Amino acid sequence: DADVTQTPRNRITKTGKRIMLECSQTKGHDRMYWYRQDPGLGLRLIYYSFDVKDINKGEISDGYSVSRQAQAKFSLSLESAIPNQTALYFCATSDFSDNQPQHFGDGTRLSIL
Amino acid sequence: RKEVEQDPGPFNVPEGATVAFNCTYSNSASQSFFWYRQDCRKEPKLLMSVYSSGNEDGRFTAQLNRASQYISLLIRDSKLSDSATYLCVVNDVVHSGYALNFGKGTSLLVTP
Numbered sequence: 376d377a378d379v380t381q382t383p384r385n386r387i388t389k390t391g392k393r394i395m396l397e398c399s400q401t402k403g404h405d406r407m408y409w410y411r412q413d414p415g416l417g418l419r420l421i422y423y424s425f426d427v428k429d430i431n432k433g434e435i436s437d438g439y440s441v442s443r444q445a446q447a448k449f450s451l452s453l454e455s456a457i458p459n460q461t462a463l464y465f466c467a468t469s470d471f472s473d474n475q476p477q478h479f480g481d482g483t484r485l486s487i488l
Numbered sequence: 489r490k491e492v493e494q495d496p497g498p499f500n501v502p503e504g505a506t507v508a509f510n511c512t513y514s515n516s517a518s519q520s521f522f523w524y525r526q527d528c529r530k531e532p533k534l535l536m537s538v539y540s541s542g543n544e545d546g547r548f549t550a551q552l553n554r555a556s557q558y559i560s561l562l563i564r565d566s567k568l569s570d571s572a573t574y575l576c577v578v579n580d581v582v583h584s585g586y587a588l589n590f591g592k593g594t595s596l597l598v599t600p
């Protein structure tokens with residue numbers, strides 16, 4: 376089983392719909408992250424959480440919200456999806472220390488029509 | 489936001505060749521450095537951490553030059569399976585600690 380699991384893996388939906396992407400981890404890590412990746416733009420940080428009571432905006436948080444339901448779960452919501460949110464979304468985790476690498480889920484391919 | 493810059497490539501090399509990628513970063517306070525590998529439509533995977541004294545893992549060698557703020561990755565005896573995008577990653581200060589800042593990646597294609 377994967378250490379970082381994202382659901383769904385693929386999603387096609389219409390403009391204006393509310394969408395939730397879920398991430399769960401079995402690594403026991405405190406820190407969790409949501410990124411989006413677009414061709415030519417690399418990975419961009421949407422939101423991150425350093426523990427259950429900590430939520431922080433990344434560089435592109437507009438149009439997104441998150442919930443850290445437990446240490447192992449971090450969900451990303453698009454309240455009213457728009458076509459330019461079509462992208463590949465990754466969840467990642469890392470240990471509590473500042474110098475640790477991140478471990479990624481398999482990604483969610485999201486298309487907004 | 490502090491920047492991590494990489495040559496996007498693509499680097500096209502024959503099997504067996506040696507290839508080097510460089511990366512520069514702008515945040516002199518950065519403390520951790522990594523190289524990740526990403527295959528097409530897949531998640532980034534940690535290739536290796538980069539230490540101040542330089543480090544080697546099989547055919548891969550990473551170097552860090554803090555004074556010039558650049559990081560390098562050397563791949564010797566390239567294999568077809570090395571074809572991928574290589575991401576340079578540097579940690580950045582955020583308000584409650586550090587988060588990772590990813591370069592846009594350098595594309596490598598190893599040909600027979």
